[in-house]
Structures are given as structure tokens and as C-alpha cells.
Amino acid sequence: MEGMKVPVRLLRPPGSASPLHDARTATVVGRLLGPALAVCLVTGVVSHYLKHPPGPLLDVLPTRPVWGYRLSQGLHVASGTAAVPLLLAKLWVVYPRLFTWPPVRSLLHALERLSVALLVASAVFEVFSGLLNTAQWYPWPFSFVPVHFAVAWLLAGAVLLHLAVKAPVVAAHWRRHRAGAAPADPDARDRRSFLAGLGAAAAAVTVTTVGQSLTPLAPLDLLAPRHPGHGEQQLPVNRTAEAAGTAALDAGSWHLTVSGPRPCRLSLDQLRAMPQHEVELPIACVEGWSKSARWTGVRVADLLDRVAAPPGSRVRVTSLQTHGPYRVSELPPTHARDPLTLLALTLNGQPLSPDHGFPARIIAPNRPGVLQTKWVGLLEVS
Structure with a gap:
């Protein structure tokens, strides 16, 4: 009604x-x-x-x-x-x-x-x-x-x-x-x-x-799926070399290619002969875990100077892993020229293990872990 x-x-x-x-x-x-x-x-x-x-x-x-x-x-x-x-x-x-x-x-x-x-x-x-x-x-x-x-x-x-x-x-x-x-x-x-x-x-x-x-x-840290101190070289591993298809990488045959106005191709021994720098930087992953570590290697800025990259260049980083959504990442100019950004060769005083990116990986400040590219084979200056 x-x-x-x-x-x-x-x-x-x-x-x-x-x-x-x-x-x-x-x-x-x-x-x-x-x-x-x-x-x-x-x-x-x-x-x-x-x-x-x-x-x-x-x-x-x-x-x-x-x-x-x-x-x-x-x-x-x-x-x-x-x-x-x-x-x-x-x-x-x-x-x-x-x-x-x-x-x-x-x-x-x-x-x-x-x-x-x-x-x-x-x-x-x-x-x-x-x-x-x-x-x-x-x-x-x-x-x-x-x-x-x-x-x-x-x-x-x-x-x-x-x-x-x-x-x-x-x-x-x-x-x-x-x-x-x-x-x-x-x-x-x-x-x-x-x-x-x-x-x-x-x-x-x-x-x-x-x-x-x-x-x-x-x-x-009782319930978290990761513990910051557990893993090879006291650092957790999300993606192993076997999962990435890079377990068979050989130091003797591996070379890093750096493109630019004067491109170059460097062996691991040649990279080790370049000036080495040590930095302490955290690696922080999207899953929530993070850990600071000591990294030693060649500054990406030095590699850019070697190929005469112009100021303000971006760097496209390509991994040797066979697949994965983050196989390729990009270093913006602020990161590429930062003195703390390295092509790292060692972790905590030891050569990188295969699971941590042997022979070389990127480590840069204030950058998500998925973009700290492992098993690097190519740096392209754009």
C-alpha cells in the first residue's frame, strides 16, 4: 500500500x-x-x-x-x-x-x-x-x-x-x-x-x-618465505642459473659486448684488469626480502666512457638467460652514470656464483631486484 x-x-x-x-x-x-x-x-x-x-x-x-x-x-x-x-x-x-x-x-x-x-x-x-x-x-x-x-x-x-x-x-x-x-x-x-x-x-x-x-x-623471521642471510654467498636466490638456462656458462668463452660509437668486446680477464670498485648496496626484491652486500666490479660509467657514449645515454642491459619477463632491463642516465652502479664481478669478496649471475651482473642503487640483471651479455648504449 x-x-x-x-x-x-x-x-x-x-x-x-x-x-x-x-x-x-x-x-x-x-x-x-x-x-x-x-x-x-x-x-x-x-x-x-x-x-x-x-x-x-x-x-x-x-x-x-x-x-x-x-x-x-x-x-x-x-x-x-x-x-x-x-x-x-x-x-x-x-x-x-x-x-x-x-x-x-x-x-x-x-x-x-x-x-x-x-x-x-x-x-x-x-x-x-x-x-x-x-x-x-x-x-x-x-x-x-x-x-x-x-x-x-x-x-x-x-x-x-x-x-x-x-x-x-x-x-x-x-x-x-x-x-x-x-x-x-x-x-x-x-x-x-x-x-x-x-x-x-x-x-x-x-x-x-x-x-x-x-x-x-x-x-x-619465522613466517616469511625468505631469510635475508640464507642462500649462496649469504644472499637469497629467487631465480637459479639452472632455471634461467645459464648454468653451463663458461668463463673462458664468455664475452661482454658493449655497443656505442666505439663498440668493444671484453673478456672476463679484461674486465678484471680494469679499475675495480667496491660498493655496499642492498638488493631488494618485490617479494619483500632485502639484504645489503659488498659488490666489486667495473663502473658502468667507465664502460660508457670506453665506448665514447654521449652524456645522457640510456643503457639497455640484456641477460644471457633464455627466457623471463626481466631478461632485458634499462639503465636510465641517472643510474648509468652513478658511481655506485657496477657491472659486478664479485659478491662479498668472492666471485659471483652461477645463481648470483656469474660471470657478471648489474648492481645499482635504489633499484628493484628484478632489474639488477644477472648473467649480463650485452650493454647497448642508446
């Missing part, structure tokens, strides 16, 4: 009788989850554009601080890991709302529920696909990097839309009511216990994984 309102009922599924399925708890958990997702988004964008810079950005990528990417990617993985229990808690708090009846009351209500579905789906995908990426496990048929990056923006938009729709509810429950301003909250003690447990869980998973990049906490 005209003017009659449809009653809204909450059909409680089994196990949903807890009083903590309320707006106050959802708001407080959201205050914790929101910053974690924001840090994850910002650092993820930084990582993406350092790995895949658009043309104009390539020439101005910074080389300082040398630990910049290590910090950024460490924060990215740490915040994403902390978001796992926070997201699960948020979903637990709000999931009875999925059982409201009638499920759709109006066109606007249908759009709101659709936006919530988009928010939940994108958040779950981002957090858990990122978690699987840290273990280098990809049980899906699509390329991880572009899809993860695209869904990140979808999630950002869904969060902003959700905040706009729920702004009155969030504002009403953002702070605890002052004493005397409202009746005592009978669920306050249970809520504090729940939030304390949630905070402890988020702290625990973070502390036991962040040691893979924050080396002072390395002894607590």
Missing part, C-alpha cells in the same frame, strides 16, 4: 549472534585496516613505477637514498601482511549484513550492495594475491603484476565510494562517547578484548615476517 515501509530484518546465520557485529566495532577495525591499505597502495605504486617507468619518468628516476626501494618495498609487504588479520576481522564483523531481508530494497540500495561486493572482492584479491606473491606461488592463469596493479586502483576507488556512502555511520561511531553523554556501552569490555587480540595478531604476523627486510629483526 502507498506509504507502507517494507520491514528490514537481519537473518542471523549460525555463529553470528555476537554483539560485536555492530557499527562501532566495524568502524574501529576500519580505522586500523584503512592505514594499512593506504600504505600498501602508495608503496605499491612506487614499486610499480620503479619497475615499469613510463618513458619520461625513466630519465629522472632517483638513485638516492640507496636504500629507498628497500624501505618502500619492505613497508609494502609488511603493511600487506598486517592487513590479512585486519581484513579477516573486518569481514567477520560485517558479514551478517549480507543476510538482511529483503536483500534489495531500492535501486540505490542495490547499487550500495554492488559497491560493497566490489570492495570485498577487490580487497580479498589484493591482500591474498600479494601474500602468495611473496612465496612466488601463482595458481592463476593471468600475469600477476598488471592485474594486481589494476585491481589496486579498483580497490582504492571502492574504498573511497564506501566511505562516502557510510560517512554518517563512520562519523557517529568514530570516537567513544564521552562519559555522561550516552548510556554505558555494555559491549565495551568484549570489544576491547577483541581489538586487543586483533592488534596482537596483526603485530605477530608482521614481526615474524618483516625480518626478511628489516635485518635487526631477522632472528624473528
Whole structure:
């Protein structure tokens, strides 16, 4: 009948009788989850554009601080890991709302529920696909990097839309009511216990994984798939020489080709006879682990001078590995001429092992590990 309102009922599924399925708890958990997702988004964008810079950005990528990417990617993985229990808690708090009846009351209500579905789906995908990426496990048929990056923006938009729709509810429950301003909250003690447990869980998973990049906490690195001190020459290995098809490289027959106005071809002995420089630089991988190491080799700038490369030249670096998305990388002018950028021949005082890029690899400051190209065979000046 005209003017009659449809009653809204909450059909409680089994196990949903807890009083903590309320707006106050959802708001407080959201205050914790929101910053974690924001840090994850910002650092993820930084990582993406350092790995895949658009043309104009390539020439101005910074080389300082040398630990910049290590910090950024460490924060990215740490915040994403902390978001796992926070997201699960948020979903637990709000999931009875999925059982409201009638499920759709109006066109606007249908759009709101659709936006919530988009928010939940994108958040779950981002957090858990990122978690699987840290273990280098990809049980899906699509390329991880572009899809993860695209869904990140979808999630950002869904969060902003959700905040706009729920702004009155969030504002009403953002702070605890002052004493005397409202009746005592009978669920306050249970809520504090729940939030304390949630905070402890988020702290625990973070502390036991962040040691893979924050080396002072390395002894607590219990849950991370990598430990910064484990691996050949005290450095983890993501891609082995056998997997890259370079295990049979022979030092006697290997040569480095450097193109330019006066191209040259150098053997390993000739490279060793050139001035050697030692630098201490971290290698930081997208999976979240990082470790500083001592690298010795020939400055890329010296190789550019040898072939009379003009100022401002880019350098295209090609690996001898037979396949892989990062077989070819590009050194922008800022990195190519930086005195810390080396064609490294040794690691921690020893010749590079096959898994670490023997006979030669690139090491440069503030650069993602996937771009520190191993098994280098060609440097092309452009």
C-alpha cells in the first residue's frame, strides 16, 4: 500500500549472534585496516613505477637514498601482511549484513550492495594475491603484476565510494562517547578484548615476517618465505642459473659486448684488469626480502666512457638467460652514470656464483631486484 515501509530484518546465520557485529566495532577495525591499505597502495605504486617507468619518468628516476626501494618495498609487504588479520576481522564483523531481508530494497540500495561486493572482492584479491606473491606461488592463469596493479586502483576507488556512502555511520561511531553523554556501552569490555587480540595478531604476523627486510629483526623471521642471510654467498636466490638456462656458462668463452660509437668486446680477464670498485648496496626484491652486500666490479660509467657514449645515454642491459619477463632491463642516465652502479664481478669478496649471475651482473642503487640483471651479455648504449 502507498506509504507502507517494507520491514528490514537481519537473518542471523549460525555463529553470528555476537554483539560485536555492530557499527562501532566495524568502524574501529576500519580505522586500523584503512592505514594499512593506504600504505600498501602508495608503496605499491612506487614499486610499480620503479619497475615499469613510463618513458619520461625513466630519465629522472632517483638513485638516492640507496636504500629507498628497500624501505618502500619492505613497508609494502609488511603493511600487506598486517592487513590479512585486519581484513579477516573486518569481514567477520560485517558479514551478517549480507543476510538482511529483503536483500534489495531500492535501486540505490542495490547499487550500495554492488559497491560493497566490489570492495570485498577487490580487497580479498589484493591482500591474498600479494601474500602468495611473496612465496612466488601463482595458481592463476593471468600475469600477476598488471592485474594486481589494476585491481589496486579498483580497490582504492571502492574504498573511497564506501566511505562516502557510510560517512554518517563512520562519523557517529568514530570516537567513544564521552562519559555522561550516552548510556554505558555494555559491549565495551568484549570489544576491547577483541581489538586487543586483533592488534596482537596483526603485530605477530608482521614481526615474524618483516625480518626478511628489516635485518635487526631477522632472528624473528619465522613466517616469511625468505631469510635475508640464507642462500649462496649469504644472499637469497629467487631465480637459479639452472632455471634461467645459464648454468653451463663458461668463463673462458664468455664475452661482454658493449655497443656505442666505439663498440668493444671484453673478456672476463679484461674486465678484471680494469679499475675495480667496491660498493655496499642492498638488493631488494618485490617479494619483500632485502639484504645489503659488498659488490666489486667495473663502473658502468667507465664502460660508457670506453665506448665514447654521449652524456645522457640510456643503457639497455640484456641477460644471457633464455627466457623471463626481466631478461632485458634499462639503465636510465641517472643510474648509468652513478658511481655506485657496477657491472659486478664479485659478491662479498668472492666471485659471483652461477645463481648470483656469474660471470657478471648489474648492481645499482635504489633499484628493484628484478632489474639488477644477472648473467649480463650485452650493454647497448642508446
